[in-house]
Amino acid sequence: MNVGKFIVFEGIDGAGKTTQLKLLLNRLEKANVTYHATKEPTEGVVGQLIRQVLNKQLELDEKTMAALFLADRFHHIQAETDGMLKHLHLGKHVICDRYYLSSYAYHSAFLPLEWVIACNAPCAKLLRPDVIFFLDLPPTMSLARLTKTRAHLDLYETKERLTLVHQQYHAAISRVKSEENIILLDATETEEAIAEKIWAVVNELG
Numbered sequence: 510m511n512v513g514k515f516i517v518f519e520g521i522d523g524a525g526k527t528t529q530l531k532l533l534l535n536r537l538e539k540a541n542v543t544y545h546a547t548k549e550p551t552e553g554v555v556g557q558l559i560r561q562v563l564n565k566q567l568e569l570d571e572k573t574m575a576a577l578f579l580a581d582r583f584h585h586i587q588a589e590t591d592g593m594l595k596h597l598h599l600g601k602h603v604i605c606d607r608y609y610l611s612s613y614a615y616h617s618a619f620l621p622l623e624w625v626i627a628c629n630a631p632c633a634k635l636l637r638p639d640v641i642f643f644l645d646l647p648p649t650m651s652l653a654r655l656t657k658t659r660a661h662l663d664l665y666e667t668k669e670r671l672t673l674v675h676q677q678y679h680a681a682i683s684r685v686k687s688e689e690n691i692i693l694l695d696a697t698e699t700e701e702a703i704a705e706k707i708w709a710v711v712n713e714l715g
């Protein structure tokens with residue numbers, strides 16, 4: 510069966526994931542490669558609940574939030590009509606903005622990393638990314654970008670939180686690097702230079 514590749518973008522808020530994701534989609538289109546672009550949190554019911562907390566309309570504790578992201582992910586992987594596995598089995602590449610490495614980084618700021626990894630183990634078993642692109646940007650630079658482009662900042666978009674999450678990303682990457690294919694990209698480089706590197710890796714995936 511022709512199964513597509515699962516490609517994930519990761520980074521702290523403002524690291525340039527969205528831009529790089531779009532550049533990759535443009536290239537896939539030009540190369541006539543079929544794809545499904547998606548993100549976490551999703552637009553589904555659980556994802557909508559998560560967004561209410563991120564927008565500070567609702568308050569939930571960290572453990573409950575970690576569990577909600579997990580529930581959102583299970584649905585995202587397995588949903589019968591629009592799940593990521595479904596798209597992959599139709600032969601499409603699935604390009605996802607954030608996946609469980611985000612959970613490792615964002616939730617391990619307040620909960621034990623091993624707990625977050627253990628909770629997500631069934632997801633890794635169901636669907637492990639073929640490649641994870643981590644856009645590495647210093648937190649001060651990401652905050653500068655965010656304040657320039659956004660009218661309101663989300664719950665996680667403070668300097669302290671971004672610094673902590675950046676640290677936790679690196680801790681999580683060290684912890685899982687033997688089982689995951691993670692490509693670190695210097696997000697201070699030009700958009701074009703980063704896009705070239707991403708394209709070279711995607712082409713290698715076949």
Ligand code: TYD
Nearest residue numbers: 522523549550578607608611612615616665
């Ligand atoms: P979103 O508005 O989609 O941000 P971005 O465009 O930067 O991806 O909000 C996603 C937020 O949710 C972001 O701050 C990271 C956080 N998050 C978690 O805390 N845990 C997770 O498992 C995921 C996927 C995201």
